[in-house]
Amino acid sequence: MMDLLRHICEVCGREEILTSEEAFDDGWDYPPRMGQFGVISPRLCPDCPTEGSLWWAFTVDHLDAGTLSESQQTTLQRILREPQTIAVDP
Numbered sequence: 001m002m003d004l005l006r007h008i009c010e011v012c013g014r015e016e017i018l019t020s021e022e023a024f025d026d027g028w029d030y031p032p033r034m035g036q037f038g039v040i041s042p043r044l045c046p047d048c049p050t051e052g053s054l055w056w057a058f059t060v061d062h063l064d065a066g067t068l069s070e071s072q073q074t075t076l077q078r079i080l081r082e083p084q085t086i087a088v089d090p
Contacts, residue, residue: 004088005030009045010075011052016045017088037082043075054079 007016007023007030018026024033027046035041042053050056054075057063068076078085 005083006086006088007045008043008078008086009048010043010054011048012045014045014047031082038080040076040079043079 004017004019005023007018007028009015009028016023016026016028018028020030020033023030029035029042029044029050031037031039031041040055040058042050042055044050044053051060054068054072057068057072063072065073065076
């Protein structure tokens with residue numbers, strides 16, 4: 001059986017429970033098929049742009065952890081604790 005993960009778009013907040021393969025096939029940017037767990041990279045649904053991601057805030061806007069919004073802080077903590085923070089209990 002494939003593990004189900006809670007996929008959360010960090011831009012629009014959309015949530016879906018999918019396997020990694022389903023998420024990849026549907027166009028989600030999400031580990032482990034896109035990026036790695038615990039590493040800051042976009043966590044996006046198929047409809048949202050990279051420009052709204054935490055990765056963008058760090059690499060393009062040059063924000064640091066002290067200047068992130070509350071929502072960005074929540075996303076950061078979730079990413080750093082993956083996959084436990086997005087695991088779905090069977």
